Amino acid sequence: EAQVTQNPRYLITVTGKKLTVTCSQNMNHEYMSWYRQDPGLGLRQIYYSMNVEVTDKGDVPEGYKVSRKEKRNFPLILESPSPNQTSLYFCASSLSWGDTEAFFGQGTRLTVV
Amino acid sequence: GNSVTQMEGPVTLSEEAFLTINCTYTATGYPSLFWYVQYPGEGLQLLLKATKADDKGSNKGFEATYRKETTSFHLEKGSVQVSDSAVYFCALSDQQGNTPLVFGKGTRLSVIA
Numbered sequence: 113e114a115q116v117t118q119n120p121r122y123l124i125t126v127t128g129k130k131l132t133v134t135c136s137q138n139m140n141h142e143y144m145s146w147y148r149q150d151p152g153l154g155l156r157q158i159y160y161s162m163n164v165e166v167t168d169k170g171d172v173p174e175g176y177k178v179s180r181k182e183k184r185n186f187p188l189i190l191e192s193p194s195p196n197q198t199s200l201y202f203c204a205s206s207l208s209w210g211d212t213e214a215f216f217g218q219g220t221r222l223t224v225v
Numbered sequence: 226g227n228s229v230t231q232m233e234g235p236v237t238l239s240e241e242a243f244l245t246i247n248c249t250y251t252a253t254g255y256p257s258l259f260w261y262v263q264y265p266g267e268g269l270q271l272l273l274k275a276t277k278a279d280d281k282g283s284n285k286g287f288e289a290t291y292r293k294e295t296t297s298f299h300l301e302k303g304s305v306q307v308s309d310s311a312v313y314f315c316a317l318s319d320q321q322g323n324t325p326l327v328f329g330k331g332t333r334l335s336v337i338a
Contacts, residue, residue: 116268145325154330155269155314170325202268210320211257211276216268 114139118203118217125193125224133188133220135203141215143206144186145170146178148199149219155202161186193224227252231315231329238305238336246300246332248289248315256317258282258291258298259326263312272300272313276320305336 116137125131137144145160147170157170161180175197177189186205190197200221206214232247250256257276261269273282278293287302298315315329 143325147328152330155328157325160325204269204326209318209325211274211318213271213274214261214269214326216270218266218268 114215116203116205116215116217118201118220120220121218122221123223125222127194127224128192131190131193131222133190133201133203133222135186135188135217136184137186137203137205137215138184139205139207139215140183141205141207142183143209144180145204145214146176146186146188147202147204148172149202150199158188158201193222195224198222198224227256227317227319227324227327229315229317229327229329231313231332233330233332234312235333235335238334240307240336240338241304242336244300244302244305244309244334246313246315246334248298248300248329250296250298250315250317252296252317252319255293255320257320258289259316259318260287260289260298260300261314261316261328263314263331265311269314305334307336307338310334310336 146158147155159178161167203217204214228251259274260272262272263269273284275282275291281290312331314331316326
């Protein structure tokens, strides 16, 4: 089954404790992205990648890192999480960004206390 | 840059009512346009799309027509059901594939029996 898998689905952590949210897709997609979803702000892009070893900042990259060492995986790293990073995070993948469909993971609800 | 504006929610309708969710966009060139739907507790999934002017996308009784003259892509459904309760996102993509999807802020729809 074609899918994008994120882990964990839920996470509560403390300020400053490094964490990684994993994202994996099994569709051999070139393009992957991370978004955060906040009430009243909709979906905002954090980082994206057009290929292995190619990443770029989205609209809200501060406080986040990503890596793309292999095509299927695109982890999101919070080196020192802060409460303002409490949010719902989504990973997405697609063949391209033209007229093709983007596939989304189930989401990761992160709470930083 | 590219942007999408969609009507603020929440929208509450009775079952079998007519639905319109407005979406307008700003973009250079001729973007592809999408509607994504997010059911409770899930990630986003593609509902419909249109890739050129006057195209009509349709799926599950929903329709939207790409109107270049008014830069709009309004979502409509003739008779909503309780199962249509979700958050709906309008989005656009540069057809050259140079940039990722840009989303509107989302419109929450609640349908009551």
